[in-house]
Amino acid sequence: MATEQNKLPAIISHCKEYGFIFPSSDIYDGLSAVYDYGQWGVELKKNIKDTWWKSMVYMHENIVGLDSAIFMHPTIWKASGHVDNFSDPMIDNLDSKKRYRVDHLIEGHAEQLAANSEEASNAILASMDQLLSKDDFAGLKQLIIDHKIKCPISGTCHWTDVRQFNLMFSTQLGSVADDSDTIYLRPETAQGIFVNFLNVQKSGRMKIPFGIAQIGKAFRNEIVARGFIFRMREFEQMEMQFFVRPGTQKEWYESWKATRMQWHLDLGIPKEKYRFHDHVKLAHYADAACDIEYDFPMGFKEVEGIHSRTDFDLTQHQLYSKKKQVYFDNDIDESTGKAYGNYVPYVIETSIGLDRTILMVLSEAYTEEDLSTPEKQDSRVVLKFPNKLAPIKLAILPLMKKDGLSEIAKELMNECRESFFCFYEEKDSIGKRYRRMDALGTPFCVTIDHQTKEDGTVTIRYRDSMEQERIKMSDVRNKVLEALK
Numbered sequence: 353m354a355t356e357q358n359k360l361p362a363i364i365s366h367c368k369e370y371g372f373i374f375p376s377s378d379i380y381d382g383l384s385a386v387y388d389y390g391q392w393g394v395e396l397k398k399n400i401k402d403t404w405w406k407s408m409v410y411m412h413e414n415i416v417g418l419d420s421a422i423f424m425h426p427t428i429w430k431a432s433g434h435v436d437n438f439s440d441p442m443i444d445n446l447d448s449k450k451r452y453r454v455d456h457l458i459e460g461h462a463e464q465l466a467a468n469s470e471e472a473s474n475a476i477l478a479s480m481d482q483l484l485s486k487d488d489f490a491g492l493k494q495l496i497i498d499h500k501i502k503c504p505i506s507g508t509c510h511w512t513d514v515r516q517f518n519l520m521f522s523t524q525l526g527s528v529a530d531d532s533d534t535i536y537l538r539p540e541t542a543q544g545i546f547v548n549f550l551n552v553q554k555s556g557r558m559k560i561p562f563g564i565a566q567i568g569k570a571f572r573n574e575i576v577a578r579g580f581i582f583r584m585r586e587f588e589q590m591e592m593q594f595f596v597r598p599g600t601q602k603e604w605y606e607s608w609k610a611t612r613m614q615w616h617l618d619l620g621i622p623k624e625k626y627r628f629h630d631h632v633k634l635a636h637y638a639d640a641a642c643d644i645e646y647d648f649p650m651g652f653k654e655v656e657g658i659h660s661r662t663d664f665d666l667t668q669h670q671l672y673s674k675k676k677q678v679y680f681d682n683d684i685d686e687s688t689g690k691a692y693g694n695y696v697p698y699v700i701e702t703s704i705g706l707d708r709t710i711l712m713v714l715s716e717a718y719t720e721e722d723l724s725t726p727e728k729q730d731s732r733v734v735l736k737f738p739n740k741l742a743p744i745k746l747a748i749l750p751l752m753k754k755d756g757l758s759e760i761a762k763e764l765m766n767e768c769r770e771s772f773f774c775f776y777e778e779k780d781s782i783g784k785r786y787r788r789m790d791a792l793g794t795p796f797c798v799t800i801d802h803q804t805k806e807d808g809t810v811t812i813r814y815r816d817s818m819e820q821e822r823i824k825m826s827d828v829r830n831k832v833l834e835a836l837k
């Protein structure tokens with residue numbers, strides 16, 4: 353049985369064995385912090401994307417979608433501040449030649465301290481936050497030295513100075529390499545939204561407040577990538593930028609915090625598994641920011657960021673592109689009796705990592721159950737996904753191939769497959785097939801047997817309770833549809 357400590361390795365091997373997630377380039381021994389989604393992972397991913405898209409775009413009349421290109425004009429990243437500021441303070445150990453993110457190294461040490469003294473652990477974290485907020489790199493190195501923080505590989509304190517490393521990947525556009533042709537793989541999808549703000553506003557006749565939502569790949573050359581799909585070099589984000597009237601950003605920030613937390617709770621994950629974490633050091637563009645943290649197997653960590661980005665991005669793009677990024681607001685300001693007029697909107701961003709959400713959903717769903725009886729040792733691994741996220745909704749299992757049972761099963765398959773994803777299997781014993789469906793997180797299994805031929809009924813088996821009941825085959829489709837509502 354996996355304990356909380358080895359739950360993550362158990363999830364990683366389950367994902368590989370059952371076709372959810374594979375290391376990228378597996379036959380070449382993988383590529384660090386890059387992963388491929390297999391046949392069931394891709395369904396889970398799609399269902400999470402659909403849930404997010406529906407809640408953001410279909411459920412809000414004033415939010416529309418966008419799919420902007422990954423490659424963008426390089427000046428965008430100058431304007432956004434990423435060329436100058438998108439970096440992490442790093443330190444190298446001279447003996448092991450390993451590079452660490454300074455905050456991760458200190459946090460790791462604080463975790464060890466916490467075993468003996470919560471107070472000592474909090475004190476070092478508070479000092480770190482203070483030094484980070486002042487970009488005091490000499491102070492950070494001194495903190496590491498003073499606390500005798502060792503490299504986990506070499507075990508020595510032989511450290512370089514703390515330096516900044518930019519996290520953007522760059523490449524060349526066109527066939528002749530020239531510095532001026534350097535472009536970046538986007539490190540966030542947000543900038544694609546900002547540079548399309550006026551295109552969408554004008555073509556969609558959008559009135560403030562309104563939002564633009566986008567799901568897409570982002571790339572970061574994370575120096576230390578760990579935690580499976582928690583920190584990847586190529587990942588997906590689901591981001592929404594909400595454009596508001598200046599001065600109303602505080603209210604909207606609070607409102608989006610509540611809306612997004614509700615989305616998480618609607619996944620069926622209990623409240624105590626989440627917490628908000630307010631940022632101490634605000635990014636260069638923000639006037640308020642927090643993370644929604646989930647209690648992953650490795651502890652509470654960020655899954656989503658909610659940021660009040662002010663008018664920073666649009667103002668910067670106005671400056672660099674020399675194109676006005678203003679909105680004309682003809683609503684009447686009650687305090688002056690005049691229209692609000694032209695302004696650069698403020699922005700509230702909600703940004704959630706798709707892959708981190710998948711890890712969260714997997715962590716929540718992964719369950720090992722001891723089913724032993726006095727006669728027999730037994731156990732099962734079951735992924736208790738919410739019905740709407742389960743890759744396969746219904747497994748259709750003829751008891752045997754012969755006697756026309758597989759034909760009846762295929763009829764049911766044809767009746768249901770347009771409405772939701774079904775899976776057909778006739779190999780192995782029924783018990784083995786049920787266990788396999790538990791491991792894939794399939795909420796419903798239906799068995800077709802000889803009685804089906806006589807009275808048109810089938811056995812439906814429920815994943816979580818493992819209970820079975822006999823229902824009419826003609827009711828199966830509606831029963832599953834009802835459960836998906």
Ligand code: ATP
Nearest residue numbers: 572574582583584587654655656657703704705708
């Ligand atoms: P972290 O502090 O963990 O590096 P961040 O604060 O840099 O994250 P944001 O820039 O706010 O992250 O990005 C928004 C979301 O994108 C994060 O909440 C996270 O879910 C996701 N994300 C960011 N970096 C990665 C990554 N390397 N791999 C997977 N998801 C990521």
